Structures are given as C-alpha cells and as structure tokens.
Amino acid sequence: MSGPPTSPGARDSLPPGLPPGLTFWSPPALISTWFGTGLLPKAPGTWGSLAALPLAWVLGARFGPAAVILAASVLFGLGLWAVKAYLAKTPDRDPGAIVIDEVAGQVLAVAPAGLDPLAFGLGFIAFRLFDILKPWPIKTLQRGLDGALGVMADDIAAALYASVVLAVFFLLSGRPHVFF
Numbered sequence: 001m002s003g004p005p006t007s008p009g010a011r012d013s014l015p016p017g018l019p020p021g022l023t024f025w026s027p028p029a030l031i032s033t034w035f036g037t038g039l040l041p042k043a044p045g046t047w048g049s050l051a052a053l054p055l056a057w058v059l060g061a062r063f064g065p066a067a068v069i070l071a072a073s074v075l076f077g078l079g080l081w082a083v084k085a086y087l088a089k090t091p092d093r094d095p096g097a098i099v100i101d102e103v104a105g106q107v108l109a110v111a112p113a114g115l116d117p118l119a120f121g122l123g124f125i126a127f128r129l130f131d132i133l134k135p136w137p138i139k140t141l142q143r144g145l146d147g148a149l150g151v152m153a154d155d156i157a158a159a160l161y162a163s164v165v166l167a168v169f170f171l172l173s174g175r176p177h178v179f180f
Helices: 008-013 027-032 044-063 065-087 100-113 117-133 138-144 147-173
Strands: none
Touching: 027 065, 044 065, 044 100, 044 117, 065 100, 065 147, 100 117, 100 147, 117 147, 138 147
C-alpha cells in the first residue's frame, strides 16, 4: 500500500506504505521499515521505538551497555544505506514507514538504562518526547540535512537528549548503575 507523494509537513496524514518499485522483501525496505514495523497503522515511529526495546534489552543483558551502543552505531550505518535506497524510490523527504531511525535512536537512548526496568521505560518515554517535540537543535538537523542523513540524524540527537535524562535520573535517584 502506497500513498501519493506528500510534503514533509503532511506525511503523518497518510497511512504508511512502500513506494512503487520497492518490495517488502527487498533489504532496503526490510531495514527501513524494521521488518514491517513501520507499516503498522497509527504512529509508526512509536511502533519502531517499541520494536527496538527487546533488542536493546537482550544485548544489554548478554553483553552490557557497550554492546548496546555498538548496536546503535551499526543500526545507524545500516539505516543510512537503507534509507538512501528507500528515498530514491519516493519524492517524500521522510516517509512515515521509515522507522530504522527510531530503532537506532531508541537503542542508543536506553543504553544508559542498563537492566533497570524503570530507567528503560523512562528512556523510551524521553526518547519519544524528544523525537516528537524536536527541541533545538533536533528540528534544525531534521530540516537542514537532506537525504538519509536528515532522516537519521534527528533521532540520534533525540537519543542523546534522552540519555542525558537517564543520567540525571540515576544521579538524582541514587540507583546503582554501570556507567556512574
């Protein structure tokens, strides 16, 4: 299912879908939509963020926070490649179906949470708020950068803001943490 081209400000009004010439099973579509998560109705970015949480939790539990940060870096690189290929098939600057940016950002955002369920939830909420509200310079990154980097960079910035929220949470709460 694919909608007509939209302006950047109107993208959320159309249901997510794949552009003509891009099949669900193509690697750019699978990665960009995070295995179809971005094709779910209503709030694809939130679905993408939720889909990232099990990956971050398992990597953190098995290998620690450094592996979570490494995974976010790999996801960012894969995202740049996949989003570039996806955008080549559509005139839209940031299609709603692309959620690899949320996945990479959400994984990075919860890296400081460790295996603390409360911090993990706070990391999810903080990331979504910063991704939606786009305080400076997040909105500037999204508008100022073109192509795949423009799609991906604002979510990494939102993740960094969310990570700061988690750092403050751990410092003020006195909860034990591997980073502090």
